Amino acid sequence: MSTPAGTNRAFKTVYSCLEYLAVAIIVLIFFVPIAWIVLTAFKPSQDVYTLKLFFTPTLANFRAIFSYPLDFGPYLLNSFIVTTATLVIGIPISLFAAYSLSRFKIAGKQGLLFWILSTQFIPPVIIALPFFILFRNLGLLDTRISLIIVNLCIIIPFAIWLIKGFLDGIPTDIEEAALIDGCSRFGVLTRIIVALAKPGILTATVFCFVLSWNEFMFPLILSRQNATTLPVALMLLNAEKGVIWEQMAAAGIVLVIPSVILVLLVRKHFVQGLTLGALD
């Protein structure tokens, strides 16, 4: 049975049109909500409860969240300090462990890797409860230190997994040459590996930034006021008279901009990074 060339071409055109349509729908579904949050953040309050697309944009909502009585400045600072400290401590620790797991024979390595991954299956709320009691006894509730400690626990298993995946893909001959030339093993790690695995380390850092920056449950439970981070501060806009949506949107934009920018910077390595560790 032969198909006339004309019908075939028509079919192809219809098919590619449908394909464009499907891609357009995907884009709309994922970006309309984001666009709507952005629009709402710049809306004057009388337009928030309408579906207006055209309005006089205002920065009033951003001013409102950073001035009395909301004062989001300190919460932003808390988020920044907690996340930075977590990454500065957590990423080198993870890099060391990942290097050791990637390059050396270690007794019970399989079990160790399984254990590291399986910690990700422990529901965080189980970890939160004993930590809440521990930090209360130590007088560390509502401090940034307590949040840095729990964030380290969250990111380290992920970071080891990600970085190990990248290290496994790097051939060892450069390292061996450096070792023969008299470079110490630690020197190899800090000079050569850091340079070679830069994309992997950056990707892991960004991934951990997102996890730590958006972390909600632990600061909700472990902080009251002094150590409250930005995601938890969103709850303050959930007042008795209802949520002030335009301010929520403005705070939301301040919250997501850093992680969105960072993620876009490493997007090429991002997805491969997470799956590499488990494949191969």
Added chain:
Amino acid sequence: MRDKYLKYILLLPALIVIAATSFYPFIQSFWISLHNWNLMNSLTMGPFIGLSNYVQAFHDSGFWNSVKVTLIFTGLTVVLSLTISMAIALLLSKNKPYLSVIRGLLIIPFAMSPALIGFSWRFMLNPEYGLFSKLLGAVFPPLANVQWLGQPTYAMVALVSVILWMWIPFISLTLVSGRMSLPGDVFEAARVDGASPFQTFIHITLPLLRPIILIAVILQTMFALKAFDPVVTLTQGGPGVSTSILNYSVYQTAFQFFNMGYASALGYLLAVILVILAAFYMRLLVKGEGWR
């Protein structure tokens, strides 16, 4: 060789942190779960009551409700997410410049704060002025006046949709990277032999993608079972207890009712479910692929 010691020294700090987050809380919460302890009445742990908290859980309809809600929520999320992501991955995994731009941008929802998305959904699902309600009402008239967060079924749909929106881009991109790394000549050969696109998908794409699909299922299950932020900001477990997944119900028992002993027991039961699930997935993974 000094490497003999160095490899353990390098590993040690990370192992201490991981041990602190797995052994310590695991043992501690088990110990607490054997006691009757309400934080409102006393700052120190109450009397030892053995397994009573666990016995109580098995007779507690609230606990069984949470188990049911958790299973429905996780099942729906994993099945829908994987199906939709696979469709999106097939669409996007072609070498066209505009698709590469879309793939790059699709990582954005992953970076968004889940707590914020929960709140935003509440705003956009509002029947009076919400964008989603209005759009859905315009496209599907029967959905025009739905109180999305007022009815159990719709609230569950709303909650699942948040998780799907946040994770589908990530899962799709995972599958895209798997699909695009498959050798092109296999598909070329199938095309020459006259296989239909559907046959190619079932007999070539799916089997070749099996390991990466398995990883995507593991990740999606993990993310669904850990969902917490959107529950707090979107439904608060409601209406009633219809979206009170275990994670949230443990949180409520511990930090709103301050019943530490009982909450620990509930948390422990949740952990046991998760560990069994994890072991099951790991076995599948180890069977399929070499485990380094």
